[in-house]
Amino acid sequence: MIDIRNVSKLYGPKVAVQNLSLQVPKGELFAFLGPNGAGKTTTIKMLCGLLFPSSGTVHVGGFDLQSEGDSARALISYVPDQPFLYDKLTGREFLKFTADLYAMPTSKAEEKIEWAIDLFHLEEFVDDLTERYSHGMRQRTVFAAALVHDPKLLIADEPTVGLDPKSIRELKTLLRQLADDGMTIFLSTHTLDIAQELADRIGIIDRGRLLGCGTMKDLQKQASSDGNLEELFLKITEEVENETVGA
Amino acid sequence: MGIEIPITADQGLVFRRLRIALFRNGLRLALQSSRTRLFGTFATCLIVAAFTFGVGIYLFDQLEKNKIPFKGAIVEALFDLLFFTLGSMLLFSTGIILYASLFTSPETRFLLCSPARADHIFATKFQGAIAFSSWGFVVLGIPIFLAYGLVSGVPWYFYALLPAYLLGFVLLPGSISAGFCLLLVRYMPQNRRQFFIFVGLVVMAVGAIWLYKVGIGLNQSIASNGRDLSDLIGQFDLFRSGLTPSHWMSRGVMAAARGEIVGSLVPLALVWSNGLVLFVMATWLAKRVYRSAYNRLAGSGRGKKIYKASRLDRLMESLVYYLDPRTRVLVVKDFRTFRRDPTQWALLIIFGLLMLFGASNFRQYYAADLAVMDKYAISLVNLCGTAILLCAGLSRFIFPLISLEGRKFWILGLTPISRDQLLRGKFAFAATGSLIIADGLILVSDLLIGVPWEGLLLHAVIATIIALGLSAINVGLGAYMPNFRETDPSKIVVGFSGTVNMVTGLGFIVLVIGLMAVPFHTAQLTKKMNDGQISPWVFAGMPFGLVLGILAVVLPMRAGARSLRGMEF
Numbered sequence: 051m052i053d054i055r056n057v058s059k060l061y062g063p064k065v066a067v068q069n070l071s072l073q074v075p076k077g078e079l080f081a082f083l084g085p086n087g088a089g090k091t092t093t094i095k096m097l098c099g100l101l102f103p104s105s106g107t108v109h110v111g112g113f114d115l116q117s118e119g120d121s122a123r124a125l126i127s128y129v130p131d132q133p134f135l136y137d138k139l140t141g142r143e144f145l146k147f148t149a150d151l152y153a154m155p156t157s158k159a160e161e162k163i164e165w166a167i168d169l170f171h172l173e174e175f176v177d178d179l180t181e182r183y184s185h186g187m188r189q190r191t192v193f194a195a196a197l198v199h200d201p202k203l204l205i206a207d208e209p210t211v212g213l214d215p216k217s218i219r220e221l222k223t224l225l226r227q228l229a230d231d232g233m234t235i236f237l238s239t240h241t242l243d244i245a246q247e248l249a250d251r252i253g254i255i256d257r258g259r260l261l262g263c264g265t266m267k268d269l270q271k272q273a274s275s276d277g278n279l280e281e282l283f284l285k286i287t288e289e290v291e292n293e294t295v296g297a
Numbered sequence: 298m299g300i301e302i303p304i305t306a307d308q309g310l311v312f313r314r315l316r317i318a319l320f321r322n323g324l325r326l327a328l329q330s331s332r333t334r335l336f337g338t339f340a341t342c343l344i345v346a347a348f349t350f351g352v353g354i355y356l357f358d359q360l361e362k363n364k365i366p367f368k369g370a371i372v373e374a375l376f377d378l379l380f381f382t383l384g385s386m387l388l389f390s391t392g393i394i395l396y397a398s399l400f401t402s403p404e405t406r407f408l409l410c411s412p413a414r415a416d417h418i419f420a421t422k423f424q425g426a427i428a429f430s431s432w433g434f435v436v437l438g439i440p441i442f443l444a445y446g447l448v449s450g451v452p453w454y455f456y457a458l459l460p461a462y463l464l465g466f467v468l469l470p471g472s473i474s475a476g477f478c479l480l481l482v483r484y485m486p487q488n489r490r491q492f493f494i495f496v497g498l499v500v501m502a503v504g505a506i507w508l509y510k511v512g513i514g515l516n517q518s519i520a521s522n523g524r525d526l527s528d529l530i531g532q533f534d535l536f537r538s539g540l541t542p543s544h545w546m547s548r549g550v551m552a553a554a555r556g557e558i559v560g561s562l563v564p565l566a567l568v569w570s571n572g573l574v575l576f577v578m579a580t581w582l583a584k585r586v587y588r589s590a591y592n593r594l595a596g597s598g599r600g601k602k603i604y605k606a607s608r609l610d611r612l613m614e615s616l617v618y619y620l621d622p623r624t625r626v627l628v629v630k631d632f633r634t635f636r637r638d639p640t641q642w643a644l645l646i647i648f649g650l651l652m653l654f655g656a657s658n659f660r661q662y663y664a665a666d667l668a669v670m671d672k673y674a675i676s677l678v679n680l681c682g683t684a685i686l687l688c689a690g691l692s693r694f695i696f697p698l699i700s701l702e703g704r705k706f707w708i709l710g711l712t713p714i715s716r717d718q719l720l721r722g723k724f725a726f727a728a729t730g731s732l733i734i735a736d737g738l739i740l741v742s743d744l745l746i747g748v749p750w751e752g753l754l755l756h757a758v759i760a761t762i763i764a765l766g767l768s769a770i771n772v773g774l775g776a777y778m779p780n781f782r783e784t785d786p787s788k789i790v791v792g793f794s795g796t797v798n799m800v801t802g803l804g805f806i807v808l809v810i811g812l813m814a815v816p817f818h819t820a821q822l823t824k825k826m827n828d829g830q831i832s833p834w835v836f837a838g839m840p841f842g843l844v845l846g847i848l849a850v851v852l853p854m855r856a857g858a859r860s861l862r863g864m865e866f
Contacts, residue, residue, distance in 0.1 A: 061597070138318075
């Protein structure tokens with residue numbers, strides 16, 4: 051579903067992503083980890099077609115994000131860490147707008163909107179203007195909009211920020227279920243226990259380079275450690291930091 | 298082979314529905330919970346339109362009554378100038394709003410990650426920018442033409458065609474600035490500073506040469522009692538060429554006024570066809586370059602720049618030495634933010650230079666032995682110009698200061714600085730800058746014209762009162778009616794609270810100048826008729842002006858402080 055080949059991204063003289071190659075097959079829940087400024091968000095922005103690689107190619111569902119971006123984006127849903135909603139629309143109107151944008155037939159759209167409202171418990175506030183929503187309500191509405199059109203790829207950047215423990219638990223179950231049903235999920239997070247609990251594979255990026263990628267066992271093998279993901283993450287990123295300082 | 302993708306939506310329809318829903322919900326909310334604000338906005342627009350209409354009626358009536366020669370040519374030249382000026386303003390304002398909407402807003406970031414097509418996103422944002430930037434055009438433009446129509450007794454279709462003319466016209470500068478904005482972001486050289494300095498110098502040089510020519514023409518036409526009026530009008534050839542849309546507009550409007558229906562429809566067709574072609578071209582351009590332009594802007598990082606304390610910061614701190622150290626820190630913080638944003642001070646410098654350029658031009662009248670009373674008329678115009686410049690500048694830069702603290706307001710709320718200190722700091726910052734600008738501009742322009750010392754002193758006192766009063770009005774009302782939701786200062790300024798602030802400021806200026814300066818200047822103008830004697834009563838308005846100045850400082854600051862103290866964060 052995701053095919054990133056030899057991608058580098060420069061911000062002027064600064065290298066944000068360096069020669070990144072990564073493939074994520076259909077139905078996989080992939081967790082993307084890294085310290086602040088590691089290149090996670092830049093990679094996500096290239097996956098959504100918001101930014102173009104300085105070199106290399108990004109394909110989603112076989113479509114090149116640069117030359118066939120509109121087709122590729124029709125398959126994608128993106129939930130950013132700072133969710134955007136139109137202040138002067140109600141939650142329901144926003145869900146309808148999203149369904150229309152993705153060209154869903156009216157009857158199917160109405161059915162899916164009700165499903166999403168029920169799934170994310172939006173009933174109490176879905177007909178209020180979104181300008182009155184709390185962060186958690188906004189996050190749930192954005193998630194509902196992301197799933198309303200049955201995307202093939204769901205990209206989520208820090209999806210649990212602002213959610214209460216019950217909502218986090220429900221979201222984790224839902225994400226796992228969606229992946230099992232065939233949706234590809236690309237999850238960027240700092241919450242390592244979520245990544246360890248949910249992900250089929252985990253990628254660790256730092257200073258724009260992919261330092262490790264694989265299952266928990268693959269990463270344990272790479273770090274020569276039987277520890278949990280937190281230990282592995284710290285060990286792998288510290289090794290690179292030491293190499294950089296030594297060089 | 299890619300995965301099968303869903304059918305494409307009729308995105309034009311989807312975005313139309315979105316705009317309708319946003320408008321309907323916004324209006325409903327305004328009618329439910331902000332009725333005063335909504336009607337206040339309408340009332341303010343009506344007052345401005347009525348004022349413009351009144352001035353228009355008076356001036357066009359004077360042209361009619363006094364049988365001024367070349368009346369038709371003067372009116373057509375004035376309309377040319379009006380359309381050219383409004384068109385240029387639309388060019389800049391649409392470009393700036395569109396830049397912010399297309400490249401910096403969270404909404405476009407959201408839409409660019411969706412299957413929304415680049416040209417549809419552009420078209421939606423373009424319509425929003427046009428509507429936002431052209432309301433002033435409607436409020437100021439329509440009353441002028443209505444006034445002309447009523448005074449000149451034009452046929453009915455003059456009024457019927459006016460909206461079609463104005464609507465068509467806004468497409469032209471809007472589309473040009475949109476295309477320019479897209480191309481600039483997509484292909485601008487990497488070294489932006491050098492590029493902008495080069496463009497700025499070219500624009501200023503061309504403008505200066507033209508203004509110089511206009512000044513010479515004006516000088517000669519007045520010196521020769523109107524004989525060289527055609528030469529002066531000739532200086533406006535730039536606007537009057539058959540290729541300029543502003544001239545199509547004035548030609549068409551004038552033809553409609555004369556009752557020449559065909560002569561009025563041809564320019565209208567020219568305006569609309571060119572406007573629509575330019576819009577289609579801009580949309581085509583957006584389809585080709587918008588996404589790559591966005592990528593270029595987002596990916597154009599620059600080398601690490603180290604920001605250090607500047608001597609200007611220390612100068613600012615020493616200018617507000619009378620404040621306590623904590624408030625001084627806030628003042629320096631505001632000043633540092635201001636000086637690091639060239640878009641803020643560049644406009645002030647351009648306006649200031651234009652005014653001094655104008656004053657130096659008027660100096661030629663003095664050199665040409667014009668009657669001394671003309672100096673007073675010109676210096677009064679300069680005083681009004683400085684006051685309006687200050688009003689516009691403070692409304693743009695100072696009024697949104699509290700609003701812009703926005704979501705960061707809690708940081709200030711938790712600091713050991715009281716909110717009164719915060720407000721006093723903003724007032725000190727605004728007052729220091731405006732005193733330097735107002736008194737500096739007035740003194741230099743008065744000296745250039747050669748105004749006697751008593752006039753110079755009077756102007757300095759008035760400029761000081763206006764600078765302090767406007768600073769307090771902008772700071773006080775900014776705190777009294779903050780808009781913490783908006784992050785774009787230009788939208789805060791043109792919103793309801795910004796409009797109320799602007800109108801209050803202009804009202805204050807009219808009262809202070811009316812009470813303190815107008816009697817003195819009128820007396821100077823009529824001195825010869827009164828055997829060179831000036832009645833001491835011309836200074837009777839001084840104490841009222843002073844009291845007004847004190848009230849303008851105390852009342853808004855008190856209201857702002859009360860509102861700020863009660864604010865939750």
